[in-house]
Amino acid sequence: MDILSLAQNVVDRAEGPLTQARTVAKVLGDRRTPLLLALSKGLITPLYRAAFLASAAGAGILRPLATRPCDLDTLAERLEITGGDRQLLRAWLDIGVQLGEFDRREGCYRLRSTAARTLARADNDAVAAALEEVMRFHLPVLLDGPRMLREGRRFSLGDQDGAVIARSSLVVRSFVEEAVERTLDTTTPVHLLEIGCGSGVYVRHAARLNPRLTALAIDLQPEVADRAAKNMAAWGLAERVETRQGDLRTLDLQPRFDLVTLHNNIYYFAPEERVEVLERARALLAPGGRLLLTTSCRGGHIGLEVLNLWFTYADFGGPLPREDELTDQLERAGFTDVRADRIVPGEQFHAFTGTNPPAPAAQL
Ligand SMILES: C[S@@+](CC[C@H](N)C(=O)[O-])C[C@H]1O[C@@H](n2cnc3c(N)ncnc32)[C@H](O)[C@@H]1O
Numbered sequence: 001m002d003i004l005s006l007a008q009n010v011v012d013r014a015e016g017p018l019t020q021a022r023t024v025a026k027v028l029g030d031r032r033t034p035l036l037l038a039l040s041k042g043l044i045t046p047l048y049r050a051a052f053l054a055s056a057a058g059a060g061i062l063r064p065l066a067t068r069p070c071d072l073d074t075l076a077e078r079l080e081i082t083g084g085d086r087q088l089l090r091a092w093l094d095i096g097v098q099l100g101e102f103d104r105r106e107g108c109y110r111l112r113s114t115a116a117r118t119l120a121r122a123d124n125d126a127v128a129a130a131l132e133e134v135m136r137f138h139l140p141v142l143l144d145g146p147r148m149l150r151e152g153r154r155f156s157l158g159d160q161d162g163a164v165i166a167r168s169s170l171v172v173r174s175f176v177e178e179a180v181e182r183t184l185d186t187t188t189p190v191h192l193l194e195i196g197c198g199s200g201v202y203v204r205h206a207a208r209l210n211p212r213l214t215a216l217a218i219d220l221q222p223e224v225a226d227r228a229a230k231n232m233a234a235w236g237l238a239e240r241v242e243t244r245q246g247d248l249r250t251l252d253l254q255p256r257f258d259l260v261t262l263h264n265n266i267y268y269f270a271p272e273e274r275v276e277v278l279e280r281a282r283a284l285l286a287p288g289g290r291l292l293l294t295t296s297c298r299g300g301h302i303g304l305e306v307l308n309l310w311f312t313y314a315d316f317g318g319p320l321p322r323e324d325e326l327t328d329q330l331e332r333a334g335f336t337d338v339r340a341d342r343i344v345p346g347e348q349f350h351a352f353t354g355t356n357p358p359a360p361a362a363q364l
Contacts, residue, residue, distance in 0.1 A: 049099050049115070054135040056096065057119050057128035058164065062111065066120035069108035129167035136161065138306045141313050154315040162221040166198040166228075169264045175343045176263050176294050177205050179351035182341075183292045184259065186210045193257040193284055195248045196220065196265035200228035204235050206261075215241045218251060220268075248280060255284045262293045266326065267308075268317045274326075278333035285356035291335060293352040298322045300348030323350055330354045 027033055056062050061075055070078075075093065076086045093109055096102040103112040111117045119128045137160060141148075148154065180202055184190065189212040194203050197217035207213050217232070219225040225245035232241045244251065260281045269277045281291055296304050298320050308320045321329075323340050330338045335354025343351050 045099070048095075049101060049113075050131060051135050052096050052099055052101055053115060053119055054128075054132040056101070056116070058132045062116060062120035062128070063122070065102070065109060065111050066117060069105070069110040071108050075109065126167055126170035126173065129164050130171050132164050133168040134303070134306075136164065137310055138303070141306065141310045145309070145313065148313060155310060155313055156315050157221070159314075162224040163227065166224050169198055170201065172264065172294075172296070172349060173201065175349050176202055178343055179292060179294050179341075180206055180261070181209060182351070183290060183353055184209055184213075189213070190258045191215070191256060193253070193260045193281075194218070195260065195262045195281065196268065197228050197243070198224060198263070200231045200235075200241070200243070202261065202263055203228075203232075203241055204237060206259075207237055207240060213240065216253070216257075217241055217243045218246050218248065219243075220245070220247050248277065253284055256286055257284050258286055258289045260285055260289070260291045262291075262295075264295060266293060266295050267311050267320050270316070271318045271321075271325075274321075275329050275332045278330055278335070282334050282354075282356050287356060287359040289356045291330075291352075291354045291356070293326075293330075294343075295326070295350060295352070296320055297326070297348040297350055304348060323348075326350075326352055 053062075059079055061070075061078060064070055064074075064078065072086060072090050072093070076082070076089050079089065081089050093102060094104070097104050097109070097112075101111070101113045101116045103110050111120060118124060119131070140159075141155070144153075184206050186209050190206075190210055192203065192206055192213055192215040194200075194215060194217045197203055197219050200217055203215050203217045207215065217228055219228060222245050225243055229238075229243035232238050232243055262281065266274065266277075278291075285291065296307070298304075298308060299322070300320075304320065311317045312319050327338055327340050330352060331354075333354075334357070336357050338354040339352065341351045341353075343349055
């Protein structure tokens with residue numbers, strides 16, 4: 001080695017750490033660094049984790065991964081991803097590893113975080129779907145609200161994934177079931193109309209409580225009605241429950257129901273049409289028949305307020321109701337004995353009930 005090379009070598013060796021130290025000092029001295037670090041830790045990484053988990057749960061890979069480790073090919077097959085895109089799937093899965101949600105050992109992925117393992121449980125499906133709802137539908141209204149207003153854009157029903165919403169609605173399942181238990185007559189045969197039935201679980205609940213109950217379950221969205229019909233068949237209820245796709249406002253229905261239920265969907269109707277919709281529901285009841293309507297109301301936690309915002313930015317439906325406003329609308333629709341019961345103390349989740357007045361006695 002000549003003297004010049006030796007000198008250069010020494011300079012290089014000395015300069016490497018020196019340059020690194022200078023860079024570190026520069027980065028640490030930048031007053032934006034603490035902000036960036038705080039943002040990354042407190043906001044960005046949790047958001048990445050939530051998005052990754054929502055996507056993994058929605059794609060249906062959390063549950064198989066909870067059972068056993070799966071390699072890339074198994075996961076790709078499950079997701080119907082073929083060819084070169086499998087390598088892109090690997091890149092996505094590896095982000096999950098970097099985020100600490102998944103683990104990869106000997107070419108196989110498994111669940112690592114408590115959140116991933118908890119969301120994978122079948123009894124937490126509604127919570128996993130609620131996370132997906134937040135990511136897919138709540139975030140866009142927060143992110144794009146002002147831009148949508150500037151461009152005159154609104155959300156439409158097509159922006160919602162009916163299947164995800166039908167599952168996520170079940171986060172309030174125990175409250176709705178409680179309301180059904182309080183309202184349903186279990187001593188006589190009951191003919192039930194459920195409007196906007198979603199998965200159909202509340203019809204099943206009513207059918208279990210009253211073995212002589214028969215029902216018509218309707219839902220506006222074809223894929224939701226289709227799933228509900230399949231569920232009824234799988235639950236052995238196809239004989240007792242007819243499922244139909246259609247809009248309450250236009251379906252040709254015979255007015256002979258003892259009970260009409262609407263769960264978690266009054267805000268799918270614009271405020272100015274709610275009285276008319278409720279009148280229609282009442283007209284479908286036999287005299288003396290009852291209505292049970294469960295809904296989240298205004299003034300609840302931030303998740304409900306963002307849901308409310310979404311519906312106010314939609315070209316259908318409208319804001320979540322206020323308790324007194326909906327009570328008034330039910331009375332204007334002709335219901336008597338209108339009651340609003342708060343099912344969960346401290347939460348803005350209410351069960352509204354009303355009666356279709358019995359026909360006046362015939363004059364002699
Ligand atoms: C948030 S989901 C609730 C589903 C179910 N009731 C539950 O609580 O799990 C609202 C449902 O109401 C249905 N829906 C909305 N407007 C309707 C209408 N005009 N007629 C029938 N169904 C309607 C939607 O298609 C959607 O499936």
